[in-house]
Amino acid sequence: MHELLSSLVRSCSLPRLLVSVLIVTLLALPAVAGQAAMKICYPDFWPFFHRQDNGHMTGFFHDIVTEALDRMDIQATWAAYPWPRCQHLVETGESDAMITFPSAKRLMYSKTHQDPFYEKKLTVFTYVRHPRLREIKAIKSIEDIRKLNLTVITYAGNGWNDKNIRTRGIKTYDTALLKNVWLMLANKRGDIVIEWPGGAWPDIRDTGTESAVLQTDVSLQAIPFHLMIGKMSPYADRLPKFNQVILDMKNDGSLDRILDKYIKRHQDDPR
Known part of the structure; x- marks a missing residue:
């Protein structure tokens, strides 16, 4: 990239200001294309989130959040830790996000969206x-x-x-x-x-x-469950969009489809 930019500066007959704008744009492109995946930590607990022996992630919290992020063109990685460790990692910025209910303490170091997804x-x-x-x-x-x-x-x-x-x-x-x-x-x-x-x-x-x-x-x-993103994470400002995607998923039936896959509905037994 640096060699390309040097060649551009030497050979280009365009005005210097326009060349400067092109250089800034080219430098920004790799950062967008190579943005690190969102790091989500979770406590392994079926049927919310669980990594199978073959490494495949499953669970309806995982599936809901993954589909929402896919619609936003955001890639995510999932890492299992004990629950206190998960919260610590988000608080210190070592992980981007966790899934839980907002509390006063958690909101001191993280942000969330308006509407719970479950x-x-x-x-x-x-x-x-x-x-x-x-x-x-x-x-x-x-x-x-x-x-x-x-x-x-x-x-x-x-x-x-x-x-x-x-x-x-x-x-x-x-x-x-x-x-x-x-x-x-x-x-x-x-x-x-x-x-x-x-x-x-x-x-x-x-x-x-x-x-x-x-x-x-x-x-x-x-108990309402939300995606909570650390205030130090570059993804924190995407939460309003995440909230809109969750509402879209409620309206188009995607949330119910995922929930029905995992949760068997039981009616009261009159016995």
């Missing part, structure tokens, strides 16, 4: 033929769980449960393994489980408790 609804599960099923189906809030004196089964380290359930004095039973939550519920070791259906049903099937576990229509909270 809302994770936390739903109440119970066991089949629970003697207080009618009352459970009528739950409208976490406070109702406390008033009904129901017990909750969860897994150790569930931050949402610690913050929203345990602090209210609601009796909670913990298990070290997430899958064991459904075995405990099936064996009536507690009254309810509060989980996201998309992640719950694969574990329910794996533990063979499908006939013993009942998903209700009670949803207690919807």
Whole structure:
């Protein structure tokens, strides 16, 4: 490139100002064409994002964001890390982006878009033929769980449960393994489980408790998920365009197509 520019300066009969403009334009082209791919870090967790043994990335968070970025002609690389490490990498600028819900702390070092591309609804599960099923189906809030004196089964380290359930004095039973939550519920070791259906049903099937576990229509909270890009990233100013692409994907059915590929919809079982 430098040899080409030197030759241009020596041989060109164009006015010096025009030559200068051409040089600046040529110097800018490689930077655009060779822009580094957006580095996205994630905690490996099916069905959000998961790298298979053959190296192929899958998961509906991955597919949604990848399709949106493809429509923007942005390439991305995905690297798995423990969740605290992911946040640190974005904060320090070592990675460009992560996928999570905006919090006051995260917004101190990153930016996001207006409309979430997915809302994770936390739903109440119970066991089949629970003697207080009618009352459970009528739950409208976490406070109702406390008033009904129901017990909750969860897994150790569930931050949402610690913050929203345990602090209210609601009796909670913990298990070290997430899958064991459904075995405990099936064996009536507690009254309810509060989980996201998309992640719950694969574990329910794996533990063979499908006939013993009942998903209700009670949803207690919807957690919005966004692409969050570090303020130091050169991609931070592309977030408004990303938001528009997400809206386009909602309107043209692309989001539903991706979600239907991963999430089996379960209706309330009247048993």
